[in-house]
Amino acid sequence: MAQDSPTFSPLYRQIKSLIMQGLETGEWRPGEAIPSESELAERFSVSQGTVRKAVDEMAAENLLIRRQGKGTFVASHNDPRAFFRFLRLIPISGGVEPSHSMPLECWRAKAGPEAARVLQINIGEPIIVVRRLLQFSGKTVVVDEIYLPGEVFAGLTLDILKDYQGSLYSLFETRFGVRMIRAEERIRAVAADRVSAELLNVEEGAPLLSVERVSYTYGEKPVEWRRGLYSTAEHCYLNELS
Amino acid sequence: MAQDSPTFSPLYRQIKSLIMQGLETGEWRPGEAIPSESELAERFSVSQGTVRKAVDEMAAENLLIRRQGKGTFVASHNDPRAFFRFLRLIPISGGVEPSHSMPLECWRAKAGPEAARVLQINIGEPIIVVRRLLQFSGKTVVVDEIYLPGEVFAGLTLDILKDYQGSLYSLFETRFGVRMIRAEERIRAVAADRVSAELLNVEEGAPLLSVERVSYTYGEKPVEWRRGLYSTAEHCYLNELS
């Protein structure tokens, strides 16, 4: 027999949607605790187990963080544990190195066809372009070019970037209320152009990793397009497959 | 107060271990169904919900596959849906291309220091080395060199590799009873050497993706060390971050 209710959605998913709404509307902000499971159960008139299943899924998606005895918290890029969530670069020699972001430029532009397509905006709409370096132990390992929709990040300047201590996504979150949830990276090998070669201190034409990233916020909305060139002389991109 | 029982392990994890044992010992083989939740609950003298939680975790780890109305099955690399689980290469133009593995050589050797370290065997122990190409739409995109512990894959020959229809991991699973569960890939950009350049039909010195993979079977045991050179002229390595 055919499926009885083609749009069947279990209760816990509806609860999940309601909690998602609370995140999107800012009812509960990154870093804050959401109400306890029993409170949510009462508010939504379901059993605690059903709330639990909704929260379980969201915790698995890195949207919420559970801490036994304390509560359930909205995930935040300010949390130092989240720092390497999107940066898969590690030193070949092993160990952990201090990293540092060094913004170079920040200017306004109009979206070309490609940026418009990726960011799902119209051609000609304002965008912001950022160029920056990423350094490990003082050595430049990544040169990034970052394209942001101007509407969302209105007011972003080089000074803001330079002054901010912490990761870029932490800045986006606290200053612009934009929380990156998910990203896709497309990786290729390319030859270093003259400018990048100089910045990365490698020969012109040396092989580099080209990492193109599109980041999404709530509702699968793309809000960042980034292209990075990684020098893999002393670092490598680590990926866990499972 | 300090934690009362430092080795506390919830019941569902113990059940999970028991089910894991069933997988490792081959009580239930890849592709087969494991007993129903109620059967397992009775066998282990726990409630169905506890079995459920154990199975949930294993399904999340791609060890088991649940199919409503049918049962719970041991994950298998023979399942066509598992084919792209470890291969993150896609055509830039989008779409799906037929891929084909072409083994070139297969010989015996003794483990050098590096292979021994990675595969956690002793230096000088027998290993098997395989060289092969991966082609998409008839074009060679990857050249792989694969190092396998000789003890585990005893009897592997070039003819076996050539005759087998299906993925390499599918062969390992059905013929040698070795199931790959997890892998780590370390990615760098390198310049094409003469031999690889010829095979991949690119210029010598052209930038290539170097993908080093270590694959693990049950018990975190490494059973494959692989180094691939990927031509990213028309393909790219796709990674989802979340």
Place this chain on the structure above:
DNA sequence: GAGTGGTCTAGACCACTGC
């Protein structure tokens, strides 16, 4: 000790598959 998340149970019912 009060409050939180984490575990475990027992039972009812729903959705899907295949005979």
Place this chain on the structure above:
DNA sequence: CAGTGGTCTAGACCACTCG
């Protein structure tokens, strides 16, 4: 229709954090 996984409930108790 019987058997499977999937959902939902209500309640008990455990482990952890903090004041």
